[in-house]
Structures are given as structure tokens and as C-alpha cells.
Amino acid sequence: MKNVVIVGRPNVGKSSLFNKLIGKRKAIIHPSPGMTRDLISFQFKGWQLIDSGGIDFGTEEFSELIRNQVFYAIEEADLVIFIIDGKEGVTPIDKEISKILRKKNKKVFLVFNKIDAKSAQDFYYEIFSLGFKDIFKVSSEHNLGIEELKSSIEKELKISPEEIQEEKILRIAILGKPNVGKSSLLNSLIGKQKVLTSPIPGTTRDSIDMEVKYYGKKFIFIDTAGQRRETKIKDQQEFLSVSRGREALLSADIVLFLLDASTPITNQDREIGFEIEKNYKGFVFLANKVDLINLEKREEFKKKLYEAFPYFDYVPIIFISALKKYNIPKIWKYIIEIQNSLNYRIPTGLLNRTFREFILKYPLKDRKFYYITQPETNPPTFVLVSNKTEKPKQSFIKFLKSEMRKIYPFKGVPIKILLKKR
Numbered sequence: 001m002k003n004v005v006i007v008g009r010p011n012v013g014k015s016s017l018f019n020k021l022i023g024k025r026k027a028i029i030h031p032s033p034g035m036t037r038d039l040i041s042f043q044f045k046g047w048q049l050i051d052s053g054g055i056d057f058g059t060e061e062f063s064e065l066i067r068n069q070v071f072y073a074i075e076e077a078d079l080v081i082f083i084i085d086g087k088e089g090v091t092p093i094d095k096e097i098s099k100i101l102r103k104k105n106k107k108v109f110l111v112f113n114k115i116d117a118k119s120a121q122d123f124y125y126e127i128f129s130l131g132f133k134d135i136f137k138v139s140s141e142h143n144l145g146i147e148e149l150k151s152s153i154e155k156e157l158k159i160s161p162e163e164i165q166e167e168k169i170l171r172i173a174i175l176g177k178p179n180v181g182k183s184s185l186l187n188s189l190i191g192k193q194k195v196l197t198s199p200i201p202g203t204t205r206d207s208i209d210m211e212v213k214y215y216g217k218k219f220i221f222i223d224t225a226g227q228r229r230e231t232k233i234k235d236q237q238e239f240l241s242v243s244r245g246r247e248a249l250l251s252a253d254i255v256l257f258l259l260d261a262s263t264p265i266t267n268q269d270r271e272i273g274f275e276i277e278k279n280y281k282g283f284v285f286l287a288n289k290v291d292l293i294n295l296e297k298r299e300e301f302k303k304k305l306y307e308a309f310p311y312f313d314y315v316p317i318i319f320i321s322a323l324k325k326y327n328i329p330k331i332w333k334y335i336i337e338i339q340n341s342l343n344y345r346i347p348t349g350l351l352n353r354t355f356r357e358f359i360l361k362y363p364l365k366d367r368k369f370y371y372i373t374q375p376e377t378n379p380p381t382f383v384l385v386s387n388k389t390e391k392p393k394q395s396f397i398k399f400l401k402s403e404m405r406k407i408y409p410f411k412g413v414p415i416k417i418l419l420k421k422r
């Protein structure tokens with residue numbers, strides 16, 4: 001997978017260009033500078049486009065953290081898209097960035113953005129002083145020059161037929177309320193400081209897709225902004241972040257549901273759990289900050305957790321410390337197990353034999369079942385063919401799922417039961 005990273009100083013239109021190139025609104029766009037703080041990516045066939053935070057050379061905490069992760073992305077890039085703002089021309093920060101890029105000896109496409117601005121023509125010839133030969137004039141806002149730029153990117157990358165073969169990659173979303181350690185967890189899982197972390201709540205504003213290889217197998221992790229209730233959303237920026245978190249949940253195969261083991265379970269936690277259940281996602285509870293509590297408190301938290309989520313008795317819990325990397329390998333173990341369980345298909349003959357045994361244990365006098373099928377996986381979906389369309393009582397459905405879990409490997413995986421009349 002080849003990497004293309006978009007870089008530039010704050011508020012030059014990096015996220016707008018990213019959205020135009022991928023053909024949809026993924027990166028958050030807002031008139032306030034510095035909205036993008038993390039690396040946000042999109043997968044094309046054979047290559048990955050990465051939006052980055054704005055580079056400046058201030059001394060603030062976020063300035064340094066953003067610079068470090070952008071420089072990391074540049075190191076791994078096959079091509080760099082360097083944006084200049086056509087309204088303002090070349091600035092001292094642009095000159096500093098260009099010096100850094102030349103030292104990195106990377107292939108650079110210099111993009112002169114906002115060419116539709118009245119002042120753009122006055123500044124255009126300044127960009128030749130930066131020393132890059134591949135120059136593109138675009139307007140991200142009005143979609144000018146975008147197709148030519150994208151075509152040139154793909155031509156430069158020389159993607160081989162082997163690289164564009166479609167591959168189903170497992171998507172894993174990290175969900176939890178704000179400031180429980182989601183970005184720290186992702187950094188521990190991948191072993192590199194690719195994601196911006198900070199003790200300040202709300203550091204992560206976008207959802208971030210990151211491809212990770214684990215023992216040769218590819219996964220995509222989605223780090224998300226903390227999920228808040230609608231009444232707690234204070235401004236437009238935060239509303240956009242919460243929307244991205246919901247999109248991450250819908251696009252994920254597995255959810256790592258992160259909770260703070262040192263604090264009580266809240267209504268926000270319960271609401272996140274409800275959303276996971278409603279959308280039939282495989283998941284695991286991760287009780288973070290376990291280094292702050294003793295063994296007795298750990299057992300107490302586990303008890304309270306399953307009291308708060310009685311419908312998740314099939315979901316494992318792992319006590320971790322994202323900051324100290326405690327129990328991180330165990331998370332990988334469960335990810336692999338849940339992936340296998342999501343895709344597990346029971347042979348039809350075996351499924352019907354075991355189903356007949358279940359019916360003998362819990363007979364229903366008001367209906368007759370003819371057979372059961374499993375038409376889908378991820379999530380495992382079963383259709384009961386009966387002489388009635390009305391759902392049987394909930395206790396029967398709960399019993400059926402429980403019995404299936406005793407025999408088949410559905411740990412941490414929801415089971416969907418549908419009814420069909422013959």
C-alpha cells in the first residue's frame with residue numbers, strides 16, 4: 001500500500017482538498033484554524049491518501065505534537081502533496097516547510113490552492129522560488145483542477161495490478177466517552193506514536209483510519225472522538241466529531257469499548273453499549289487505567305459492569321493500562337478470535353440437528369418450527385422458518401442464543417435471529 005500525504009501550514013485547505021480527492025466529506029472542515037489534529041486516511045485501490053494537521057513552528061503543546069506526527073507521515077510517504085494558499089501567497093512558514101521537504105528527498109507535488117481568489121494571480125510566480133517542478137493550480141472549494149491532480153498522483157505512484165486487488169480488511173473502532181484513553185490505546189496497539197495523545201479532553205476531533213499489520217495480517221483501526229450525549233454537545237466542531245464517531249461504529253466490524261476502570265460506569269457508557277448492541281457489532285470490553293486500582297476494586301468493577309450491561313454476558317472483559325501497555329497482547333488475541341467468530345458458518349445439517357435438540361429443551365406449544373438456516377455471517381444471522389410470523393417470546397430467543405454460544409464459537413459476537421413463515 002503506497003502512501004500519499006497532504007501537508008501545509010494551518011488553514012490552507014488541506015482537508016477540503018482531501019475531501020474533494022476522495023469524493024466525500026470525511027475530514028472536518030471549519031473556518032477555525034487547526035481543526036485537523038490527527039492523521040486521517042482514505043483507502044484507494046493500491047494507495048492511501050492521508051490528511052494531516054497544519055504545520056507551524058510555535059511552542060504550544062499541540063504545535064509540537066502535530067509537527068512530530070506530520071513528519072512521521074512524511075517519512076513513510078511515497079508522495080507528498082504540499083499546499084500553498086493562493087489568497088496569501090508564500091509565507092515564511094511555507095518556506096520552512098519546503099526546506100524540510102527538500103531535505104527529506106521526497107517526491108513533492110506543489111499545489112497552489114484557491115486559484116479562483118482575486119489575489120491568486122499576484123502570488124502565483126512566488127511559488128517557483130520554493131524549488132519544486134511539479135506544480136498544480138486548483139480550487140478545492142470549486143472543484144477546479146482536482147481530477148488532473150488525482151490522475152497525476154495515480155500516474156506517479158505506478159500502481160501494479162497486484163496492488164489494486166480488493167482485499168477485505170477488518171475494521172476495528174475504538175469507542176468510549178471522552179478522555180478514557182482511546183488514542184493512547186491505539187498507540188500501544190500499533191507500537192508507534194502515530195496518533196496525537198493528550199490529557200486534555202477532546203484532543204481527537206476526527207475519526208482516524210489507520211492501517212496496521214499484525215503478523216502479516218492487515219487491520220484498519222478507527223480512533224474516534226469521545227462519544228457524548230446530544231445535550232452535552234457544546235458547539236459545531238464537537239457535533240461534527242460525534243457524527244464521525246457514529247459513522248465509525250457503523251463502518252466497523254469489531255468495537256473495542258473502552259471504559260475507565262477507576263471511575264463508576266455512567267449513562268454515557270450505557271448509551272454507547274446500546275448503540276453497539278443495536279448495530280450488531282462484535283466487541284470486547286476494555287477496562288482501562290487498571291494501574292490505578294487494586295485487585296478488589298477490579299473485581300468490583302467487573303461485577304458492576306455486567307450489572308450495567310446484563311445483555312452483554314457473552315462479551316469478554318480485559319483489564320488494561322493503555323499508558324503502561326499492560327495486557328495489550330491479549331487485545332490482539334481477542335480481535336483474532338472475534339474475527340473468526342464473526343465469519344463462522346455452521347453447516348446446515350449440523351445446525352438443524354442441534355436446533356432440534358434446543359427445541360426439546362424449550363418446547364413452544366403455540367408454534368411449529370420446520371428448519372433453521374444461516375444465510376449470513378458478520379454478524380452470524382439465523383432464520384427460523386415457522387408456521388407463524390410473530391416473534392416467539394423473548395425468553396426463548398435468549399435461550400436459543402445462549403445454547404448456541406455453548407456449542408459454537410460466538411464469544412464477543414452478537415447473534416441475529418430472524419423469523420420467516422413457510
